[in-house]
Amino acid sequence: MSAAKKSELGVTPLSEDVSAWYNELVFKAELADRGPAKGTMVIRPYGYRIWELLQEQLDQRFKDTGHVNAYFPLFIPQSYLQREAEHVEGFAPELAVVTHGGGKELEEPLVVRPTSETVIGEMYSRWITSYRDLPVLINAWNNVVRWELRPRIFLRTTEFLWQEGHTAHADQAEAMEETLRMFDVYAEFALNVAAIPMVKGEKTPTERFAGAVRTFTIEGMMRDGKALQSGTSHYLGTNFARAFDITYQDADNELQHVHTTSWGMSTRMIGAVILAHGDDQGLVLPPRLAPIQVVIVPIGRGEQGDAPRAKAHELAAELAAAGVRVHVDDRDASPGFKFNDWELKGVPLRVELGPRDLDAGQVLVAQRVGPIDDRGRPVKDTLSFERFVAGVPQRLDDYHDRLVVRAQAYLDEHRGRADDWDTFERLVRTGFADALHCGEEACEDDIKTATTASPRCIPTDGEPEEGACIRCGAPSAYGTRIVFARAY
Amino acid sequence: MSAAKKSELGVTPLSEDVSAWYNELVFKAELADRGPAKGTMVIRPYGYRIWELLQEQLDQRFKDTGHVNAYFPLFIPQSYLQREAEHVEGFAPELAVVTHGGGKELEEPLVVRPTSETVIGEMYSRWITSYRDLPVLINAWNNVVRWELRPRIFLRTTEFLWQEGHTAHADQAEAMEETLRMFDVYAEFALNVAAIPMVKGEKTPTERFAGAVRTFTIEGMMRDGKALQSGTSHYLGTNFARAFDITYQDADNELQHVHTTSWGMSTRMIGAVILAHGDDQGLVLPPRLAPIQVVIVPIGRGEQGDAPRAKAHELAAELAAAGVRVHVDDRDASPGFKFNDWELKGVPLRVELGPRDLDAGQVLVAQRVGPIDDRGRPVKDTLSFERFVAGVPQRLDDYHDRLVVRAQAYLDEHRGRADDWDTFERLVRTGFADALHCGEEACEDDIKTATTASPRCIPTDGEPEEGACIRCGAPSAYGTRIVFARAY
Numbered sequence: 001m002s003a004a005k006k007s008e009l010g011v012t013p014l015s016e017d018v019s020a021w022y023n024e025l026v027f028k029a030e031l032a033d034r035g036p037a038k039g040t041m042v043i044r045p046y047g048y049r050i051w052e053l054l055q056e057q058l059d060q061r062f063k064d065t066g067h068v069n070a071y072f073p074l075f076i077p078q079s080y081l082q083r084e085a086e087h088v089e090g091f092a093p094e095l096a097v098v099t100h101g102g103g104k105e106l107e108e109p110l111v112v113r114p115t116s117e118t119v120i121g122e123m124y125s126r127w128i129t130s131y132r133d134l135p136v137l138i139n140a141w142n143n144v145v146r147w148e149l150r151p152r153i154f155l156r157t158t159e160f161l162w163q164e165g166h167t168a169h170a171d172q173a174e175a176m177e178e179t180l181r182m183f184d185v186y187a188e189f190a191l192n193v194a195a196i197p198m199v200k201g202e203k204t205p206t207e208r209f210a211g212a213v214r215t216f217t218i219e220g221m222m223r224d225g226k227a228l229q230s231g232t233s234h235y236l237g238t239n240f241a242r243a244f245d246i247t248y249q250d251a252d253n254e255l256q257h258v259h260t261t262s263w264g265m266s267t268r269m270i271g272a273v274i275l276a277h278g279d280d281q282g283l284v285l286p287p288r289l290a291p292i293q294v295v296i297v298p299i300g301r302g303e304q305g306d307a308p309r310a311k312a313h314e315l316a317a318e319l320a321a322a323g324v325r326v327h328v329d330d331r332d333a334s335p336g337f338k339f340n341d342w343e344l345k346g347v348p349l350r351v352e353l354g355p356r357d358l359d360a361g362q363v364l365v366a367q368r369v370g371p372i373d374d375r376g377r378p379v380k381d382t383l384s385f386e387r388f389v390a391g392v393p394q395r396l397d398d399y400h401d402r403l404v405v406r407a408q409a410y411l412d413e414h415r416g417r418a419d420d421w422d423t424f425e426r427l428v429r430t431g432f433a434d435a436l437h438c439g440e441e442a443c444e445d446d447i448k449t450a451t452t453a454s455p456r457c458i459p460t461d462g463e464p465e466e467g468a469c470i471r472c473g474a475p476s477a478y479g480t481r482i483v484f485a486r487a488y
Numbered sequence: 489m490s491a492a493k494k495s496e497l498g499v500t501p502l503s504e505d506v507s508a509w510y511n512e513l514v515f516k517a518e519l520a521d522r523g524p525a526k527g528t529m530v531i532r533p534y535g536y537r538i539w540e541l542l543q544e545q546l547d548q549r550f551k552d553t554g555h556v557n558a559y560f561p562l563f564i565p566q567s568y569l570q571r572e573a574e575h576v577e578g579f580a581p582e583l584a585v586v587t588h589g590g591g592k593e594l595e596e597p598l599v600v601r602p603t604s605e606t607v608i609g610e611m612y613s614r615w616i617t618s619y620r621d622l623p624v625l626i627n628a629w630n631n632v633v634r635w636e637l638r639p640r641i642f643l644r645t646t647e648f649l650w651q652e653g654h655t656a657h658a659d660q661a662e663a664m665e666e667t668l669r670m671f672d673v674y675a676e677f678a679l680n681v682a683a684i685p686m687v688k689g690e691k692t693p694t695e696r697f698a699g700a701v702r703t704f705t706i707e708g709m710m711r712d713g714k715a716l717q718s719g720t721s722h723y724l725g726t727n728f729a730r731a732f733d734i735t736y737q738d739a740d741n742e743l744q745h746v747h748t749t750s751w752g753m754s755t756r757m758i759g760a761v762i763l764a765h766g767d768d769q770g771l772v773l774p775p776r777l778a779p780i781q782v783v784i785v786p787i788g789r790g791e792q793g794d795a796p797r798a799k800a801h802e803l804a805a806e807l808a809a810a811g812v813r814v815h816v817d818d819r820d821a822s823p824g825f826k827f828n829d830w831e832l833k834g835v836p837l838r839v840e841l842g843p844r845d846l847d848a849g850q851v852l853v854a855q856r857v858g859p860i861d862d863r864g865r866p867v868k869d870t871l872s873f874e875r876f877v878a879g880v881p882q883r884l885d886d887y888h889d890r891l892v893v894r895a896q897a898y899l900d901e902h903r904g905r906a907d908d909w910d911t912f913e914r915l916v917r918t919g920f921a922d923a924l925h926c927g928e929e930a931c932e933d934d935i936k937t938a939t940t941a942s943p944r945c946i947p948t949d950g951e952p953e954e955g956a957c958i959r960c961g962a963p964s965a966y967g968t969r970i971v972f973a974r975a976y
Contacts, residue, residue: 036568036610037598040561045626048558070536073528074562074600074631074647075584080524093591096563098600100585101646102635110525112562112586112600122524138533143562143631147590158589159562 011344013280018224022275023152029283029345031270032153039151039158043267046345047154049291050270051161055141057193057288058163058265061185067137067165072119074142075110080118083243087117090210094146096158112145117211117236117262120166121244128258131170131250135178139165154271155228155488162266168246168258172237175259176214179235182263183216186231194269195286195403196220196276197411198230199432199483201457206441209262213237219456219483221411222275225431227456227485230272233263271488276407277369283346284369286403287396294319294326294392295347296363297338299354305330308353311385315353315363318389324396343368348399349392352380363388367399369406417481424470424484428453432485434462438469439477447471447484456483499832501768506712510763511640517771517833519758520641527639527646531755534833535642537779538758539649543629545681545776546651546753549673555625555653560607562630563598568606571731575605578698582634584646600633605699605724605750608654609732616746619658619738623666627653642759643716643976650754656734656746660725663747664702667723670751671704674719682757683774683891684708684764685899686718687920687971689945694929697750701725707944707971709899710763713919715944715973718760721751759976764895771834772857774891775884782807782814782880783835784851785826787842793818796841799873803841803851806877812884831856836887837880840868851876855887857894905969912958912972916941920973922950926957927965935959935972944971 010028012020026032031047034040043051059069075098081088096112099105113119124136141163148158165182169175183200190196198218208215212234219227240246241257250256277284287293296316298308312328319326327347329338335352342350352364365388366378373379383391414431418424427433428451437443437455447470448454462480469476498516500508514520519535522528531539547557563586569576584600587593601607612624629651636646653670657663671688678684686706696703700722707715728734729745738744765772775781784804786796800816807814815835817826823840830838840852852868853876859867871879902919906912915921916939925931925943935958936942950968957964 033611033614035561035563036565036607037561037563040563042561042611043559045556045558049556051559052557068533068537069540070533071531071539071649073523073525073530074633075523075525075528077524095589095591096586096598097588098584099587100597101583102637103581103583109588110584119524123521123530126521145562149590161559 011282014223014278015280018222018275021278025274025278025282025344026153031274034153037158039148041151041153041157041159043161046291047270050273050285050289051267053289053291054193054269055163058189059141061189062139062163062165065181065185067139070138070140071142072113072116072123072140074113076113076116076119078109078111080122081111083118084211084239086239087211091115091146094148096145096147113142114144114146115262115264116140116142116164116166117240117260118244121240121246121260124166124168124258124260125244125246128168128246128248131248134168134170134248134258135174136168137178138167139163152271152488154267154274160267162264165261165263167261168241169260170248170250170256170258172259175261176235179214179216179233179261179263182261183218183233186233186263186265187218189265190218190220190230190272191404193286193288194273194276195288195400195407196230196272197404197408199227199411199457199459200461201459201483203232203457204439204444204455204478204482206444207455209234211236211239213239217457219485220272220276221407221414221432222272222488223278223410224275225414225429225486227432227483227487228268228272228275229456229487230269231263231265234261236260236262275488277403278346282344284403285346285348287348287400290325290346290348292325292327292345292347293396294324294349294351295342296326296328296351296353297335297342298328298330299335299352299357304355308355308358311358312353315351315385315389319392322389322393324392348396351388361385365395369399369402418470421470425451428484428486432456432483434459434481434483435470436465436467436476437478437482437484438472438474440472440474443469443472443474452486453484454487456485456487458482499770502711502766503768506710506763509766513762513766513770513832514641519762522641525646527636529639529641529645529647531649534779535758538761538773538777539755541777541779542681542757543651546677547627547629549677550627550651550653553669553673555627558626558628559630560601560604560611560628562601564601564604564607566597566599568610569599571606572699572727574727575699579603579634582636584633584635601630602632602634603750603752604628604630604652604654605728605748606732609728609734609748612654612656612746612748613732613734616656616734616736619736622656622658622736622746623662624656625666626655627651640759640976642755642762645755648755650752653749653751655749656729657748658736658738658744658746660747663749664723667702667704667721667749667751670749671706671721674721674751674753675706677753678706678708678718678757678760679892681774681776682761682764683776683888683895684718684760685892685896687715687899687945687947688949689947689971691720691945692927692932692943692966692970694932695943697722699724699727701727705945707973708760708764709895709902709920710760710976711766711898712763713902713917713974715920715971715975716756716760716763717944717975718757719751719753722749724748724750763976765891766834770832772891773834773836775836775888778834778836779813780815780833780835781812781884782837782839783830784814784816784839784841785823785830786816786818787823787840792843796843796846799846800841803839803873803877807880810877810881812880836884839876849873853883857887857890906958909958913939916972916974920944920971922947922969922971923958924953924955924964925966925970925972926960926962928960928962931957931960931962940974941972942975944973944975946970
């Protein structure tokens with residue numbers, strides 16, 4: 001059965017081996033490929049279109065919250081990294097270093113940016129002089145490099161694409177407000193665009209960004225119960241302002257350090273989409289990130305297919321005019337082959353149109369995720385051309401909502417409260433465990449060794465609770481249960 | 489006069505010193521800044537917005553001509569560059585090399601991409617197997633690094649942003665058609681978006697892209713008469729297909745090499761916009777690339793300004809809803825300061841609205857480039873609110889056309905036919921010279937030594953003509969006059 005299934009789809013079923021499924025699917029669906037240099041990836045057009053749609057919708061949210069885009073250099077003098085002690089400690093092991101340029105050895109090696117706090121700190125110290133210059137609300141879309149020993153496409157690659165927001169404020173209150181605003185933007189985006197309900201919370205000290213005072217994270221649940229950190233927002237206090245001398249004259253002519261924030265979301269989010277929604281048949285793409293939202297498959301060989309094909313293109317033109325991303329699959333291949341292919345590629349709506357449908361003025365609409373019949377096949381809706389075309393936007397919205405409900409149900413089923421160690425161990429094997437913890441790093445390490453689970457976050461919506469640490473029995477920290485899980 | 493002028497605007501007049509004007513203006517208008525690592529640049533929000541608008545409109549043209557976007561890795565194994573002999577010879581002196589990653593020395597150094605023919609060649613050889621896979625029409629937006637000893641912001645920087653299109657075709661005819669299609673797209677884009685009429689032509693062999701069979705270029709004329717190469721499109725023949733073994737099975741089951749093309753436009757184009765349109769007062773931005781197309785300056789101090797300010801925001805909201813990029817300048821500063829500032833920043837339309845205008849239901853509209861009165865001040869049009877709002881899109885289109893006409897006139901005035909050496913020398917001091925040339929590299933070098941001018945292109949629209957080389961008197965090559973100029 002499994003071998004037969006794999007030969008049909010070309011991909012190991014998710015229900016058998018999530019890791020094999022993921023690796024095979026990424027290639028088979030032509031989302032990405034491995035680059036020649038170890039740890040690098042090539043994002044193929046189908047995968048890159050997801051990124052473009054993500055960029056467009058996330059960028060709009062940045063602009064709506066008053067941010068502007070800019071570009072900072074790829075190369076950073078090595079000495080800059082060393083100015084913030086925790087920052088260099090966190091990033092030094094992951095750096096790629098340019099030692100030669102223009103045929104000569106450089107006097108000072110250049111680091112390929114792993115993140116841009118340092119070079120942006122330097123620029124902000126030049127640009128900011130007065131309280132009138134604040135706040136500075138800048139975002140950058142770029143590529144960063146963090147050396148990766150165990151690369152996995154989209155999830156961990158030596159080079160990845162992301163955006164990094166960097167803001168500077170007059171005081172802590174305003175900077176914290178910004179940190180939380182972007183944290184909310186990420187969670188709202190994940191839910192309303194990627195259809196992934198996130199667990200929102202603050203990182204424990206060990207999991208904080210190197211150089212941050214506070215780090216907030218959104219953690220998605222993947223189909224194997226693991227957590228995927230999908231976006232982070234950091235309050236950096238005056239750490240980088242002190243390291244790079246970013247000061248301003250306040251209204252009373254006093255010199256003050258600015259308070260900075262940074263926040264990022266990356267191509268990792270494509271991995272989140274694959275792993276949060278996919279199934280044995282392949283990808284399941286949320287409509288707002290789907291390169292193709294509707295595929296129309298005209299049926300009928302040779303001349304028999306001419307009229308359905310012409311009608312398919314006519315309907316596609318109407319949908320495209322209404323802003324729907326639609327594709328007509330008129331390849332010379334069997335309908336069965338095409339159905340499997342678009343299933344694998346996760347297209348939300350598949351439309352069939354044969355000669356008899358054409359005569360009857362109707363199409364058959366199947367949904368990638370939706371009601372199924374007794375034989376496990378999708379129930380197809382028969383719709384007149386007009387009703388079909390007019391109804392697509394609503395149908396896509398409903399489809400989005402269905403994915404959210406399904407993902408939320410999955411999260412709820414695989415998240416539980418652990419009041420004893422056995423329950424904790426059982427829960428983190430298949431999902432998230434909410435448990436009390438002492439907050440000690442040694443105890444976190446101990447849990448990690450025993451279960452491979454780590455603290456994901458202190459949930460923002462956690463009820464006040466205190467008691468004994470789930471592992472060592474010492475008094476709990478944080479004032480609430482924290483979420484543990486295995487993580488990507 | 490000059491010192492006074494500079495102290496008012498903060499920038500040396502263009503008419504006195506183009507180079508100083510350019511360098512000062514880039515900083516003063518907050519387009520860009522120097523990065524900490526030598527030769528790198530920071531593109532500030534005002535400059536980056538120009539880039540975003542360029543990207544949006546150029547990308548739409550790529551999609552309209554059937555291209556899709558993808559992403560290829562920043563790092564390329566050093567050995568890849570060596571596979572195409574001319575390519576490595578051209579790029580080796582400009583490479584930045586990563587020798588250390590993750591704390592260790594690498595077994596094989598990685599090159600930071602100067603352009604991606606090699607890594608894309610490798611991927612295409614994996615992806616392409618059959619004639620059914622062709623054509624492959626991919627573009628990538630990314631950053632590249634070419635070590636630069638004499639950096640100038642936007643014009644020559646060690647790192648710059650660009651797009652690089654890479655296509656693969658079954659045969660030469662199809663690949664040449666693509667090469668010329670994208671060449672036309674660039675020229676059309678430059679004219680209709682950047683308002684720069686380009687001289688279109690083919691590069692002479694010495695100026696070809698390293699590894700190309702034919703290179704086509706668009707050359708803009710800058711305000712100092714120099715040429716700026718603004719976009720190139722290359723037919724690469726089977727050079728990279730042979731180096732990277734990109735083959736396909738044709739319909740007769742014969743193995744064939746693909747024919748490839750590549751084409752690029754970069755952040756250099758921002759430099760072209762500055763240098764083609766600017767004047768003593770600062771930037772002149774073409775409306776389709778202007779971050780702010782209309783600035784409204786409410787007049788009136790304190791309470792007197794409240795009503796104009798409110799009305800300004802109301803008008804701005806109406807314009808924004810119509811898709812106009814509009815900004816209300818309600819800073820606490822004098823109108824004169826604001827006028828100079830927006831002039832410097834090149835905003836096409838400036839609108840004044842004082843208490844008396846408000847009573848009269850009107851605004852005053854001044855154009856950054858337009859009719860001037862006896863005192864050299866812009867003629868202001870008095871328009872009712874309704875006529876003003878309704879007329880902005882047309883006014884911006886007219887403004888665009890005016891910049892094109894002005895730039896074309898400037899090009900025509902500064903381009904001439906040289907039939908003797910004296911005329912040639914005179915022409916290339918202030919612009920472009922059309923002259924016959926023998927096509928010998930030594931003679932090109934000789935001309936360069938004598939005048940600093942180099943062959944810019946063999947114009948696509950050149951009349952057939954033959955005769956004696958302008959420099960050495962030998963029989964002319966190319967069958968037409970070619971364009972010489974000093975160049976950036």
